[in-house]
Amino acid sequence: MQTKFGIIGLGVMGKSLARNMASKGIQLSLYNRFEKGVEEQVAQRFIADFPELSSAKGFEDLADFVQSLERPRKMLLMVKAGAVIDSILEKILPNLSEGDIIIDGGNSHYHDTEKRIKYLAEKNIHFIGCGVSGGEEGALKGPSIMPGGSKEAYQFIAPYLEKIAAKDKYDTPCCTFIGTGGSGHFVKMVHNGIEYAEMQLLAELYFILRHGKNKTPNEIADIFSSWQGTHLDGYLLEITVHILRKKENGDWLIDKILDQAGNKGTGSWTTIAAAELGVPITMITAALFARYISAFKKERVQADQLFQLNHFNKNIDLNIEQLKNAYYLARITNHHQGIHLISTAAETYKWDLHFPEIARIWTNGCIIRSVLMEELMTILQKTDRLIIHPYFIDFIKKHREDLSTTVGQSVAAGLDIPCFSAAINFINGYTNALSSANIIQAQRDYFGAHTYKRNDDPLLKSVHTDWSS
Numbered sequence: 001m002q003t004k005f006g007i008i009g010l011g012v013m014g015k016s017l018a019r020n021m022a023s024k025g026i027q028l029s030l031y032n033r034f035e036k037g038v039e040e041q042v043a044q045r046f047i048a049d050f051p052e053l054s055s056a057k058g059f060e061d062l063a064d065f066v067q068s069l070e071r072p073r074k075m076l077l078m079v080k081a082g083a084v085i086d087s088i089l090e091k092i093l094p095n096l097s098e099g100d101i102i103i104d105g106g107n108s109h110y111h112d113t114e115k116r117i118k119y120l121a122e123k124n125i126h127f128i129g130c131g132v133s134g135g136e137e138g139a140l141k142g143p144s145i146m147p148g149g150s151k152e153a154y155q156f157i158a159p160y161l162e163k164i165a166a167k168d169k170y171d172t173p174c175c176t177f178i179g180t181g182g183s184g185h186f187v188k189m190v191h192n193g194i195e196y197a198e199m200q201l202l203a204e205l206y207f208i209l210r211h212g213k214n215k216t217p218n219e220i221a222d223i224f225s226s227w228q229g230t231h232l233d234g235y236l237l238e239i240t241v242h243i244l245r246k247k248e249n250g251d252w253l254i255d256k257i258l259d260q261a262g263n264k265g266t267g268s269w270t271t272i273a274a275a276e277l278g279v280p281i282t283m284i285t286a287a288l289f290a291r292y293i294s295a296f297k298k299e300r301v302q303a304d305q306l307f308q309l310n311h312f313n314k315n316i317d318l319n320i321e322q323l324k325n326a327y328y329l330a331r332i333t334n335h336h337q338g339i340h341l342i343s344t345a346a347e348t349y350k351w352d353l354h355f356p357e358i359a360r361i362w363t364n365g366c367i368i369r370s371v372l373m374e375e376l377m378t379i380l381q382k383t384d385r386l387i388i389h390p391y392f393i394d395f396i397k398k399h400r401e402d403l404s405t406t407v408g409q410s411v412a413a414g415l416d417i418p419c420f421s422a423a424i425n426f427i428n429g430y431t432n433a434l435s436s437a438n439i440i441q442a443q444r445d446y447f448g449a450h451t452y453k454r455n456d457d458p459l460l461k462s463v464h465t466d467w468s469s
């Protein structure tokens with residue numbers, strides 16, 4: 001008997017998704033490559049380990065795997081993004097039939113996804129670029145799923161993906177057809193960008209509280225935990241509370257973790273995409289570059305000794321209420337910037353995206369799920385420029401000073417809080433009719449005759465000045 005759905009690649013995510021699917025009664029074919037002495041009988045051994053997989057079939061021969069699937073075949077690729085995907089596609093192609101569907105569930109670059117969609121469409125094979133968020137636990141218990149590509153193909157895979165997805169508060173699956181082309185992977189990429197800044201804001205709050213207000217990790221956990229159940233709540237806040245309470249042999253584990261952040265690339269892709277599309281996602285970029293600065297540990301240690309700035313010897317005059325408001329305001333700004341990027345990409349690439357629906361599938365299962373995201377489901381029905389929504393205008397007007405004071409006091413004390421700083425600079429710049437760009441235009445015209453426009457010319461003609469006279 002043929003099976004309903006195939007999974008290629010049994011790493012952590014592939015395995016968790018397989019168990020999730022099998023536990024929903026989906027009959028699976030599972031494939032993992034054979035590498036002598038390294039990866040042998042991976043699928044068979046995995047099936048033997050979990051009772052829910054008893055009806056699954058394991059393979060290490062790609063042709064046999066393909067033949068075991070009911071047509072049109074539905075196969076989920078859970079392998080490393082990049083060249084590995086193309087190499088599997090080349091190997092699997094001769095075995096496929098018209099109308100078969102391949103879903104790439106990894107963090108692939110959206111341009112690569114676009115190319116693969118076109119390439120496979122010429123062979124009448126559907127390719128779906130599908131963001132999957134939630135890490136190992138999400139994959140097992142219910143991730144947020146962002147499929148994009150052919151809508152026709154989506155109809156065939158929807159029942160499977162929707163079965164395994166997390167459910168929102170109305171019990172609707174956190175899985176929706178995002179749009180055509182590489183939009184699914186683009187939206188997942190920006191999800192990760194927003195994730196970078198959300199993580200960095202919590203790291204900066206920790207830094208202020210720990211080193212600017214001399215709080216212990218447990219006291220900081222108490223403060224963060226008092227924000228749970230309020231408008232500030234979210235998955236990242238919740239895990240940070242757990243992280244801060246974790247002890248090892250009586251010591252805080254956090255104190256033993258090297259302060260050097262890694263990354264797998266989606267933050268830099270988001271930054272590059274935003275630079276190309278002309279969208280100021282300053283907070284995501286600040287969060288990315290904060291990770292890069294952290295990576296220069298050896299140089300930082302040397303410079304610390306050279307400068308002797310005594311960063312941590314002050315008690316910053318900030319109260320928790322100010323920090324709380326600064327945090328919420330910065331998060332609104334981060335989400336504003338991320339949504340702005342998605343909406344510009346949608347216009348540029350002609351993707352018909354539905355922002356309230358994107359927010360909805362981000363309310364559960366994914367890493368950036370939060371109470372704010374639930375508020376965005378409604379707010380995005382009115383505008384995709386969040387900070388000009390009356391609800392946020394009101395909050396920003398009331399609490400902008402809490403953000404600027406947080407940044408001012410912390411920076412003056414010698415703490416680096418690039419993400420909060422980016423937030424207040426963005427708010428100040430975006431809400432000011434006047435910018436300093438007249439100087440930039442004059443400079444460009446001066447040295448390069450790039451021309452400029454005049455604010456006393458209603459036709460906005462491009463003009464040049466002879467600056468030598």
Ligand code: 6PG
Nearest residue numbers: 133134135192263264265266367
């Ligand atoms: C998710 C995560 C997931 C992964 C990121 C982390 O949504 O489940 O974003 O995709 O954890 O790749 O990215 P970095 O390694 O770049 O921090």
